[in-house]
Amino acid sequence: MAEENIYTKDGTTDFRNNPAIRKETGTWKACLYILGNECCERLAYYGINTNLVNYLKFKLNQPSVVAVNNVTNWSGTCYVMPLIRAFLADAYLGRYWTIASFSIIYVIGMTILTMSASLHGLKPTCDEKNVCHPTGLQIAVFFIGLYLIALGTGGIKPCVSSFGADQFDDSDETEKKNKGSFYNWFYFSINIGALVAASCLVWIQTNVGWGWGFGIPALAMAIAVVSFFSGTRLYRNQRPGGSPLTRICQVLVASFRKIRTPVPADKSLLYETADEKSFVIGSRKLDHTKHLSAFMVISGSTYY
Incomplete structure (x- = not known):
């Protein structure tokens, strides 16, 4: 009986796919890495999103209507992607590998975006009146980086909060109470990242340069990836158990077939x-x- 109590009772496993040992995994010692990841990722996202219309207008020389439309299309993609990524996480990859793989895609997108705003030949050239004339290649490279970011954030967004909740076993009353505190700190870390992005990064982009303005979010995302992987040995992982959407559809089909x-x-x-x-x-x-x-x-x- 004492041997059974050393393991969690919610089916979670460690990084070796063995039953998670309660004292060696999870709780706040694992969540610190998750909170660090979320804070840096949100700083990176809002660092791009907040001032993106101005970049499209003044560096890619797009009319205001076109720039706003491109930003809303990109933002919409960022918020639609989590539906697909959540299905992958629940049914196949699990939350850890979904976050890990799409975080790497996120960093690649941030790197390409930074290169498009800083490297000669990739950044738009501007005349003496500060009117920029981007080439088709420069625009293409920028949007490739931008939509890789949408792909990356779509894999992270639906998984991080639930992955943090996985670190607390509901069968233990103390851990169950701490789960509520985790969500408080989780949303606090989101707001800290958004605050820094909307204040400091916007100023840097406007007054220092877009190379630095995109480079700092790229560095923040790299730190987010390092923070996430640093806690690998401490994480509790839920095995993929199939998507709730699939089971809901199965219930609906069975309900209609047996309605009488x-x-x-x-x-x-x-x-x-x-x-x-x-x-x-x-x-x-x-x-x-x-x-x-x-x-x-x-x-x-x-x-x-």
Whole structure:
């Protein structure tokens, strides 16, 4: 019994894919690396997003309407990508490898973006009136870097907060309470990164130069990657258990196929697993209840 208590009870594993030892993994010692990653990543993202319209207008010489449209398209891509990346994380890669792989893509995108604003031949040339005339190649390189960033942030955004929650075992009351504190610090780190980006970085981009203005966020993202990988030995990892979207679709299809089937009063007649644990490791099986049942009587039949 004492040997069982040294492991977490939520199905998490360590970096070797062995059951996670409670005292050696997770909790705040692992979350510090996750919070550092999130703070630097948000600084990098908002460092690009906040002043991006001005770069498109004054360096790529785009009209205001075109510049704003390009920024909204990019921002929309950043917020749509998490849907796909969350599916990959839940069904195949797991949160750790999703964050790790797309963080590297993120850094590559930031590096290309910085090169497009600082290297001769890649940055737009401007005349004596400070009007820039970018070439097609320069514009293409810039947007390649920009959309690699969208691809990267789409892999990080849906996973970091839940990966931080994985570091706390709900079966332990102390760790369960600390999970709430983690979210407080998580959103604090987001706001710190956004504050620095919206104040210091915007000033640097406007008054010092775009090479430095993009280079500092690129450096911040590199620090975020180093911070994340530094905590590898301490992380608790949930095994991929399949996407909730897939299971929701399966439930909807089964519901429509059996819409005319009456629900038996005896729950033992339902098609449920006999064991108490969920099929997905770390999840809990929901108890049978009628509290959320909706009753419709149509043609003398009762539907739930």
